[in-house]
Amino acid sequence: MSQVLDTPPPTASAATETPAQLAARYGLSVSGARPSLPAYVRQLWARRHFITAFATAKLTAQYSQAKLGQLWQVxxxxxxxxxxxxxxxxxxxxxxxxxxxxxxxxTGVFIWTFTQSSIMAGTRAISGNLGLVRALHFPRAALPISFAIQQLQQLLFSMAALFVILLGFGVPIRLSWLLAIPVLALQFTFNAGVSMIVARMGAKTPDIAQLMPFILRTWMYASGVMWSLDKTLSGRDLPRVVTVLLESNPAAVYIDLMRFALIDSFHAHQLPHHVWAFALGWALLAGVGGFIYFWKAEETYGRG
Structure with a gap:
């Protein structure tokens, strides 16, 4: 003998409610919904230990199969x-x-490599970690930021070798070496911002990772890594807009500031005008703008 359980018919008001109204009535929310920007920042800060630990683990594992191990970082x-x-x-x-x-x-190679590696890692921050993105709930910006931290950690290893090279070629220790700290802080902010931009682009279009090496190689040649932009531009009748673009190039700005900080023969007159303003402006523009740009697509990462 079977029992029939009668479900009371929905009331007229419930039948006319929209899904959004029903969700509000029962306290339901969209899974993976994008939080507000202040809440998103708080979530990232709460996971700061995960971000740094993830970056350190990735750095340690990077050369774990090589016989020389971490020496390859230098x-x-x-x-x-x-x-x-x-x-x-x-x-x-x-x-x-x-x-x-x-x-x-x-100096130019080490500082450029920091930017180049951060951006290349950022292009695959989401697309290369889909398993992690789909399995766990966390602010996705943690991934490109952690990859930027990984590259900063690698640069710090390289800086130790750079200091030995400077001393070996007779460059004296000066108080100006302390300027390397704010330069790296500004460059890290810039790198992390650009990494978040390309991470969002790479999440939607993975082919960006294949195109990025050509873009970065062109950027490197325009950044004075292997030659002096000041010496190259002087005495040339170039359009003013070209000169301004080359001098305000963010990679060249951070490279020149680091050379000014570390090398006593690299003088202030070789720096572009308002170079610190450029360095701060690029860091704020990329850091804040890149963060907001990435946050706006938070709900889409790992889907589709």
Whole structure:
């Protein structure tokens, strides 16, 4: 003998309510809904230990299969600098007229590599970690920020080798070396912001990761990594807009500021006008703008 359970018919008011009204009545919310910007910042801050631990773990695992292990963190940019020295310094003669060319070149390579690696890692921050994104609930900005922190940690290892190179080529220790701290802070903010921009783009269009090396290579050649922009631009009748674009190039700004901080033969007159204002402006524009741009698509990451 079966029992029939009668469900009372819905009231007239309930039958006419929209899904949003029903959700509000029963206290339901959209799964994975984007929080407000202040709430999103608080969520990120609450997970700051996860972000730093994730960055450290990724850095440790990066060279875990190599026999030389973590030494590659220093050897990779040094080998790049050696190749650039041979091609540009020796074969193309860009070292002529540039005092302390080896410290000049190595500083440029290390600082540029920081930006380049942060952006390349950012392009795959979401698309390369879909399993983590779909399995756990956390603010997705934690991923591109953690990759930027990973590259900052790697740069700090490289800076130790850079200081040895500076001393080995007779560059004295000066108080101006302390300027490296605010320069790195501004550059990190810029890198993290751009990483969040390309992370959102890469989440929707993974092919961005294939295009990015060509964009970054072109950017590197315009940033004075292997030659002096000041020496190259002087005496040339270039359109004013071209000169301004090259001098205000954010990568060139951070590279020149670091050279000014570390190399005593790199003088203030070689810096673009208002260079600190450019450095701060780029950091705020990319950092704040990139963060908001990434946050606006929070609900879409890992879906579709």
């Amino acid at each position: 050897m990779t940019p040094l080998l790049n600098a050696a190749v650039y020295y041979f091609i540009f310094g020796v074969l193309l003669g860009t070292k002529h007229g540039v005092p302390d060319f080896v410290p000049f070149l190595v």
